[in-house]
Amino acid sequence: METMLDARGKPCPQPVVMVRKALEQGASKLEILVDNAVSASNVKRYLESQGFSVAEELHGADFVIRGIGLPSPSPSARPEKAPAAEKGSAVFLQSSLLGSPDETLGEGLVKAFLSNLADREEAPLVVALMNGGVLLALEGTSTCESLRKLEGRGVPVLVCGTCTKHFGVTEKIGAGCISNMMEITDALLAAPKVLTLA
DSSP states (O other): OEEEEEOTTOOTTHHHHHHHHHHHTTOOEEEEEESSHHHHHHHHHHHHHTTEEEEEEEETTEEEEEEEEOOOOOTTTSOOOOOOOSSOEEEEEOOSSSSSSOHHHHHHHHHHHHHHHHHSSSOOSEEEEOGGGGGGGBTTSHHHHHHHHHHHTTOOEEEEHHHHHHHTOGGGBOSSEEEOHHHHHHHHHHSSEEEEEO
């Protein structure tokens, strides 16, 4: 089943939500129009996570994403589904400071927290950055280096694209991947525990 979706002008995470609904309805071949690079990246990453072969073209100001579902392996060839994680935590950072009212103290505390988190033997399952938390991933900061260290250990670092756009820093993000509300929500709900810092 071939499906065409026009997601131009749709706020995050609507383009990905539209794609997910199309897949739930049986689409195996899709063409999606989006009008910004963040949405294009999110749609591509989501399709790839669902086993699709993905191609992207730029037509003027619009991105055209084409996804084709890859054939499913036979039931006997499919790997068994991994059990849900029984332990581990997601870390959800909503601010570039840890606590209030003293900003200098809050900045020092969040740097120390991320540095310690990166050095711990047990790494978090995922780190999600939203609102002011996305500023922790700015290129050239010590917090960005700690986040890169976590990525090097296989920890996904999800950076809210709506938030980076709001602060005008999308091009300055040096760690993690620009993500969307649907992916961040799914990652947090999948974790047995969520440590939230605001």
